[in-house]
Amino acid sequence: MSQPLDTVIIGAGTAGLAALREVRKRTDRYLIVNEGPWGTTCARVGCMPSKALIEAANAFHRRHTFDAFGLRGATGLSADIAAVLQRVRSLRDQFVAGALQTTETLGAARIAGSATVLGPNTVDIDGTTYATRSIIIATGSRPRVPDEWLAFGDRMLTTDTLFEQPTLGPRMAVIGMGVIGVEIAQALARLGIEVAAFTTSPNLAGLKDPALNAELAALLKHEMVLHTGAPAELREVAGGIEVRSGPNRVVVDQVIAAMGRVPNIEHLGLQALGVPLNPRGMPAVNPQTQQIGDLPVFLAGDANAHAPLLHEAADEGHIAGINAMACALAPAAAPAVAPTRFQRRTPLTIVFCDPQVAVVGQRLADLDGAHTVTGTVNFENQGRARAAQRNHGRLQVYADRATGRLQGAEMCAPEAEHMAHLLALAVQQKLTVHELLGMPFYHPVLEEGLRTALRDAARQLADAANAPESDLASCPALGVPALE
Ligand SMILES: Cc1cc2nc3c(=O)[nH]c(=O)nc-3n(C[C@H](O)[C@H](O)[C@H](O)COP(=O)(O)OP(=O)(O)OC[C@H]3O[C@@H](n4cnc5c(N)ncnc54)[C@H](O)[C@@H]3O)c2cc1C
Numbered sequence: 001m002s003q004p005l006d007t008v009i010i011g012a013g014t015a016g017l018a019a020l021r022e023v024r025k026r027t028d029r030y031l032i033v034n035e036g037p038w039g040t041t042c043a044r045v046g047c048m049p050s051k052a053l054i055e056a057a058n059a060f061h062r063r064h065t066f067d068a069f070g071l072r073g074a075t076g077l078s079a080d081i082a083a084v085l086q087r088v089r090s091l092r093d094q095f096v097a098g099a100l101q102t103t104e105t106l107g108a109a110r111i112a113g114s115a116t117v118l119g120p121n122t123v124d125i126d127g128t129t130y131a132t133r134s135i136i137i138a139t140g141s142r143p144r145v146p147d148e149w150l151a152f153g154d155r156m157l158t159t160d161t162l163f164e165q166p167t168l169g170p171r172m173a174v175i176g177m178g179v180i181g182v183e184i185a186q187a188l189a190r191l192g193i194e195v196a197a198f199t200t201s202p203n204l205a206g207l208k209d210p211a212l213n214a215e216l217a218a219l220l221k222h223e224m225v226l227h228t229g230a231p232a233e234l235r236e237v238a239g240g241i242e243v244r245s246g247p248n249r250v251v252v253d254q255v256i257a258a259m260g261r262v263p264n265i266e267h268l269g270l271q272a273l274g275v276p277l278n279p280r281g282m283p284a285v286n287p288q289t290q291q292i293g294d295l296p297v298f299l300a301g302d303a304n305a306h307a308p309l310l311h312e313a314a315d316e317g318h319i320a321g322i323n324a325m326a327c328a329l330a331p332a333a334a335p336a337v338a339p340t341r342f343q344r345r346t347p348l349t350i351v352f353c354d355p356q357v358a359v360v361g362q363r364l365a366d367l368d369g370a371h372t373v374t375g376t377v378n379f380e381n382q383g384r385a386r387a388a389q390r391n392h393g394r395l396q397v398y399a400d401r402a403t404g405r406l407q408g409a410e411m412c413a414p415e416a417e418h419m420a421h422l423l424a425l426a427v428q429q430k431l432t433v434h435e436l437l438g439m440p441f442y443h444p445v446l447e448e449g450l451r452t453a454l455r456d457a458a459r460q461l462a463d464a465a466n467a468p469e470s471d472l473a474s475c476p477a478l479g480v481p482a483l484e
Pocket residue numbers: 010011012013014015016033034035036037038040041042045046047048050113114115116138139140141159180264267268300301302303307308309310311313
């Protein structure tokens with residue numbers, strides 16, 4: 001075996017590419033290996049095509065508000081599903097082309113193939129063994145589909161195949177109403193497809209706050225058939241695929257499985273690392289270093305199932321790249337280098353349904369109720385939301401009762417993506433409710449709804465009675481919806 005490489009990156013998704021960027025700054029003795037299509041899950045079949053579909057669906061759905069605005073002729077509009085999907089693919093191709101540029105000039109360092117781990121310093125790529133000083137595993141995840149459902153052939157879809165369809169419907173079932181299920185089921189329903197959704201968990205789109213979850217469920221039921229509780233079962237019947245769940249039954253043309261994603265780790269040979277694996281075959285990974293035990297092996301992105309989101313995959317690849325290189329480039333005689341421990345960002349999740357769902361920082365369910373105050377706003381009567389015919393949903397902020405510090409927020413609210421970022425900034429900066437109320441709020445904006453929730457929390461805080469009169473943070477609501 002020749003001189004060892006400094007690292008082998010397994011997987012060229014977002015995490016692998018973020019690691020690659022750090023590796024290339026420090027060495028040219030590396031390989032990046034990817035099995036299957038290049039171009040990343042996000043750009044090919046994930047974040048980007050799903051958002052392109054959602055934008056088309058929401059644009060078409062707006063026609064239901066036209067009469068209220070005084071705009072006539074909406075009933076003449078139609079959705080050309082084939083054209084919608086064609087646009088999705090065309091945009092997708094542009095996003096993928098951008099991702100491909102990051103690896104196309106790598107020459108022999110870029111290998112199309114399947115890698116397995118033979119030990120902490122050895123990788124096999126399709127029968128060739130490579131010695132390496134470190135390994136970065138960034139193999140992503142794939143949709144979970146029960147084996148027996150594969151018998152339905154091309155009528156059994158996942159997000160890996162959905163966007164490739166020439167057209168869809170007219171009757172579709174979505175199984176699983178987590179993040180992917182809610183986004184896709186609503187988009188398809190808004191495009192005029194008859195959607196029946198089935199899900200075991202009562203928590204939709206990952207919401208844990210019961211009030212918000214109930215609100216989202218009620219809104220979705222206006223757009224689709226929605227059954228929660230019993231697991232869905234499928235069987236072939238005359239005229240299509242029958243989906244049953246408890247007493248509920250529907251026959252559809254196609255089914256989308258959105259039942260969670262499985263980390264791609266089981267064929268990697270992780271047992272060769274000699275560390276304990278949990279019943280799912282996952283080793284313990286330090287979320288601040290991405291290191292497995294004290295090995296020169298790092299696990300980043302969806303593959304470690306820590307927080308399967310794009311920005312987290314990018315951060316984890318960055319951390320893994322830096323730490324793998326520190327490990328690989330340390331002089332042989334020097335004592336083992338301790339990996340750099342990174343402070344992770346405030347948790348932030350956004351689901352692109354309408355109203356959007358977002359979770360920032362800690363959830364109410366994770367906080368001590370006795371030491372937490374909840375500030376609430378209902379957008380039904382919020383001025384700007386009413387002007388836009390978007391007055392649905394609620395937002396809740398959670399603050400520490402003693403200090404007033406914002407701990408987190410959960411929302412199902414119009415344009416929640418923007419308020420969620422504002423709140424993530426506040427949580428990360430350790431701001432108090434009072435400090436947030438001291439910030440400017442323009443008029444008329446949806447963020448005034450957020451201010452209502454903050455004022456609600458402020459009233460319940462321990463020092464509410466002693467708030468200084470002259471402080472602008474204490475400037476209260478006028479009690480006139482149009483003015484706040
Ligand atoms: C429909 C959908 C919508 C989404 N929307 C959002 C969103 O709006 N916002 C958000 O933050 N996140 C979203 N996500 C999640 C986000 O896309 C993922 O968290 C992110 O893409 C994970 O990146 P990764 O690098 O870990 O994995 P990937 O990009 O999947 O890369 C892993 C790569 O490793 C390869 N590989 C696997 N095994 C091997 C092996 N043995 N040898 C070599 N190569 C291997 C795979 O083929 C793949 O190319 C969405 C996901 C989906 C499916």
